[in-house]
Amino acid sequence: MNTAKDIFQRAEQAARKGNLEYAIELYIQGLTVNPKASDERQTLHRVEAQLVENNGGNPAGGVGTKLKAAGSLAKIKKLKLQSKWDEAVMEIAHAHKSHPPNISLLFDLAEFLEKIEARESAIAILSDLTDIDKTHIESYRKLGALWREEGDPRKAIEAWEKLKMYRPEDKDAGKAIRDLSAATMVDAVEEKKSKTGDDSFRSMLKSEEESADLEQKAKVLRTDEDRIEAIRFKKEDLRGEPTNSRLWRELGGLYQDLGKWKHAKAAYKKALEVNPQDLFAIDRLGSLQESMFDEQIASLEKKLQELEAGGGPEGEIDEVRAQLDDSQAKSVEFKTGEYERKVKAHPTDYELKLIYGGLLMQGEQYDEAIEQFQKAVKDPKFKVRSQNSMGQCFQKKNVYAIAMTQYEEALKGVADPDSDIANDIRYNLATATEDNGEYGKALEHYQVIMATDIGFRDVSERVDGLMQKKKIG
DSSP: OOOHHHHHHHHHHHHHTTOHHHHHHHHHHHHHHOTTOHHHHHHHHHHHHHHHHHTTOOTTOOHHHHHHTHHHHHHHHHHHHTTOHHHHHHHHHHHTTTSTTOHHHHHHHHHHHHHTTOHHHHHHHHHHHHHHOTTOHHHHHHHHHHHHHTTOHHHHHHHHHHHHHHOTTOHHHHHHHHHHHHHHHHHHHHHHHHHHTOOOHHHHSSOHHHHHHHHHHHSOOOSHHHHHHHHHHHHHHHHHOTTOHHHHHHHHHHHHHTTOHHHHHHHHHHHHHHOTTOHHHHHHHHHHHHHHHHHHHHHHHHHHHHHHHTTOOHHHHHHHHHHHHHHHHHHHHHHHHHHHHHHHHOTTOHHHHHHHHHHHHHTTOHHHHHHHHHHHTTSGGGHHHHHHHHHHHHHHTTOHHHHHHHHHHHHHTOSOTTSHHHHHHHHHHHHHHHHTTOHHHHHHHHHHHHHHOTTSTTHHHHHHHHHHHHHHO
């Protein structure tokens, strides 16, 4: 009889060869044998999303996919009412074949996995869910509770802090953070007591400094002083666990928060050295490099502005401008490669596709950029921006008719017709219309902008120019 491990290995091989449908069936078989296999369940969802996208569908789930999954969704609802958690978990796996990744369905799955005591799998699903919808409050709430049950107050605090970031007024989050911070200190104290064999709190702590260390270790980091202290504790932890990639990654994050780029980079590289499969460290290293480019560019821009304002030597101005151009080009090149990797690793994250498309557009790879925007437009949150960006790409390709259509569709999705984003899209529509030789229509578009914001870009000059053409004509 095949073990779950054997089945998962065959599934991985099938996915590698591009046989996604067979890989999905195998992953479901393996999860039937071992429903607690969290990594394989996450992989299954990625393969399902990739198959839907390869077939020209919407991995976020459109009307067609909802209809296909209607039977499974009804069955899942019934199994939930009957408290048949194991069966509900497997039914969701089947439903995902045509309907990944439904936010509500993923949250249900996490709850069902918790019911069958597969907490690690539930945590993995909720982590995926918050990647898809970073503002899903209840997922952070559930993650906070699950990490506490798993005995990891640090990660529980992280989850509650995310919740509080999106909902500052949440009283449960504030209380949980305080309680968990206090619990962390108590745990440290109890551990020390067990080592000394002394029940006396005062004798257990060798000094007031040691007590302060425990309190510092438990507190939420808010200032640079906090982070410096946290680095000291992290280094102590690493002396005991030098091959723990998570600790190296966290050390890198602390250094990055302090702006110590070289130290952060070295820590992230060490995380990858001890664990080459640490995907979080790969992401952190990429984000760090992006930040380094951004800081370098900001510094050069400031220097160039100061030189130009102060009438600096022309040769020096030209040199700084060349350095700035070079840094910007290298930044776009690096970020394009980085987001290409991220898009492949997270095929259902439409915000990544939007950003990647923007970078491709900066690199004048318009066809490739349009392809990403056409995928990102499937997410309602990014529809307007994607359509506006597609219009710009088609305009650059001199395909003005499609560009104008994209801008018009984008305008329909803007709630406030007098907002900056509306004026930005309308301006692009006007320039595309003008490029297409339709001067009368272009003039109308510019005048709409002028009526609400006469100082918007060069709209006043554009109107004057077209009015002059109209008189001559």
